[in-house]
Amino acid sequence: MDVILFLTFAVIAVVCGINVVVQTHPISSALSLIGVMGSLAVLYLLLGAEFIAMAQVIVYAGAIMVLFIFVIMLLNAGAESKRGRSFVAQLLGFPLLIAFLALASYFIQRLYPDTAMVQFGAFHGGTAQNVGRALFTQYLLPFEVTSVLILIAIVGAIVLARKELE
């Protein structure tokens, strides 16, 4: 059951990820990215990260992607042109990508042989209670610093995107 769920959503994530890269229209890329994020949320659930799965759906698929699609529609972005790509990049890009993936897979397999298994329900540390306890005790200072970061981001976004006064 775990294997079926993992394979299903891993394939959805990879197909949507390829779609993000190959689609020419930004709206298609954005919708594919939502597919990647949704299937990653299911994988987080399989890994026992309930809170992170919910945050993924709400923050990433909900808030951030809505912002992206809003900007795409606001700018009325069309399909991009295919021309003007470097010859070396076209020739070497795909083989280098495959080589990188093969190398990474080899080292991952060596570091984590198949004895390290992931079973649904074997780890219950990802509930909102546990995450909240760690967040408000051990990681309190970084948590407070991120609130300042978000405040700065809000001010920066408003200053950058506002209309100049006459």
Place this chain on the structure above:
Amino acid sequence: MTNGVPLSWYLILSAVLFALGVAGFLFRKNIITVFMSIELMLNAVNLSFVAFSYQLRQVNGHIFTFFVMVVAAAEAAVGLAIILTVFKNRQTLNVDEVSSMKY
């Protein structure tokens, strides 16, 4: 232990998604798509964090993922504001035409 998934599969999936993000970042011309590729890379790294968190039976990886999400939200807000400003001033979304800082 018969019906589990090897941890390495999760890490390889994370590597595949990260590589796709790098490919999108390097090959695409539309500044919004380049930005979405960065989000794809962040998501791939988040999957690694959660997988390692499972393997070590600790909650710390989830905290890191949470912080990455917060920073990604802030980054998306500021980055999209920058894209709006660039489009307002140049009427283009092509990264090759926004290259006055080159040289």
